[in-house]
Amino acid sequence: MVNFRRFLHKFYLGLVILFLYAPILVLIVLSFNSSKSRSKWGGFTTKWYSSMFANDTIMLALKDTLLIAVLSALLATVLGTVAAIAINHMRKVPRTIMLGITNIPMLNAEIVTGISLMLLFLALDLNLGFITVLLSHIAFNVPYVILSVMPKLAQTNQSTYEAALDLGATPLKAFFLIVLPDIFPGVISGFLLAFTLSLDDFIITHFTRGATVNTLSTLIYSETRKGIKPEMYALSTLLFTGVLVLLILVNHLGKKSDNKNGKI
């Protein structure tokens, strides 16, 4: 009976995993398909993996996607960490107001956020392009950084910071030597979350990019009607495997160092 139950649990997990990974499997298979049509198998090939580097449109979109993701995550992390520290020191009422406003971009519909930012940029007479996409990405990333840093700040001990000040450290020095190391895991996870969200965003980029700049997502969307270039499958397979390997490595290393420290 217990065994049957365990089997059912494993079976259910397997089914959901199959559901989640089936499309990914399809994309990986398509990246090795020598036929350009996605509904026909034309034999195994790796040519898309070499030709993607020669495809200027894809490479430019990749460059802009990564640049926007890194820059927006970095700037959002700085802005969000400073904001989290400030909010942490606020009295109850301003704190509630600030956290309420912080929630808006996270809970609002992406299409509304995208449209509202587009209207703002056009009202300011800014040309839609790289800068407006970057600003928009920072805007929807900052709240997630704050959300990651706040819990860590709540765990830190205010007295250590004050002790540093009493011992003659400037506030800035005390922050970098005392507070930052304490909240660093939160800062890093905020950065990673922001990076991931920016990398995968389509809707907000769609409204704020104008006609001059393409990210991988907007490029894919513009190709949906006329057919996705097989190089795109190759590139995303490569990116996905890269992340997979990285995660397994981090997981493996993390376990090793955990064992050494005797922590979970």
Next chain:
Amino acid sequence: MKRKSTFLLSTPYGLWMLGFTIIPLVMILYYGLTGRNGGFTLENIRLIATEENLKALWLSIRLSLLSTLLCLLVAYPLAMILRNTKFKNSRFMVMLFIMPMWMNSLLRIIAWQNILERRGVLNTLLELLHLPALNIINSPAAIVLGMVYDFLPFMVLPLYNTLVKIDENVINAAHDLGANNFYTFTKIIFPLSMPGVISGITMVFVPSLTTFVISDILGGSKVLLIGNIIEQQFQKLNNWHSGSGLSLVLMVFVLISMALVGKYDKGEGSAGVW
């Protein structure tokens, strides 16, 4: 002194939020409530009452409610199993359910097109098994499937995060006091997981209600959701006023779910794991 530095630290973020969150929303309000000549009008809001738009809104509400319910039904047992099973590496197991998000989400939806097509992967498999073919591509059913697929992790994460926090002793106490599994679940586990359920529901409902991408790709532009109508107002018809008016209507639903979150969520449940 301390007040002053808090004020100084909060100024950049305060200004940022004013400029990039509040003012943009006021702009939607402004465009939604004015006509092309600049005068005040409710004409843009009233657009929602046209037959085509009302149909799209109603369909969006029905499909997003259905996909939210399906997500909850799929994710709850999953989160329970992840909580109860002692895997050697439970963090990795949870990772396994987030990892698909690292493949571009548009491409994954496009891959579903491949799977569901008339002569696609699924029907080829069904044919091999001598089963009848399934023709759901370009129908609301395919859109619901796409929504469940795309937003399932957003339901799994908050549910899992609240479920792991439930103290095993509370459950054991219920058993010791004579409650069977059913009672323990309905009286103890489910009520304690409520913050996760609520935050999962809003995290699935709002994006499903407002999507235009999934319906565009899996509905084959035959099925229009309210998101598609708004997107067309901006990108094809260039009518910011009517698009903003319809966005305002959409925001009413978003506000309702925000209020729900505010009531139940106490800063737990969301995000995490990263």
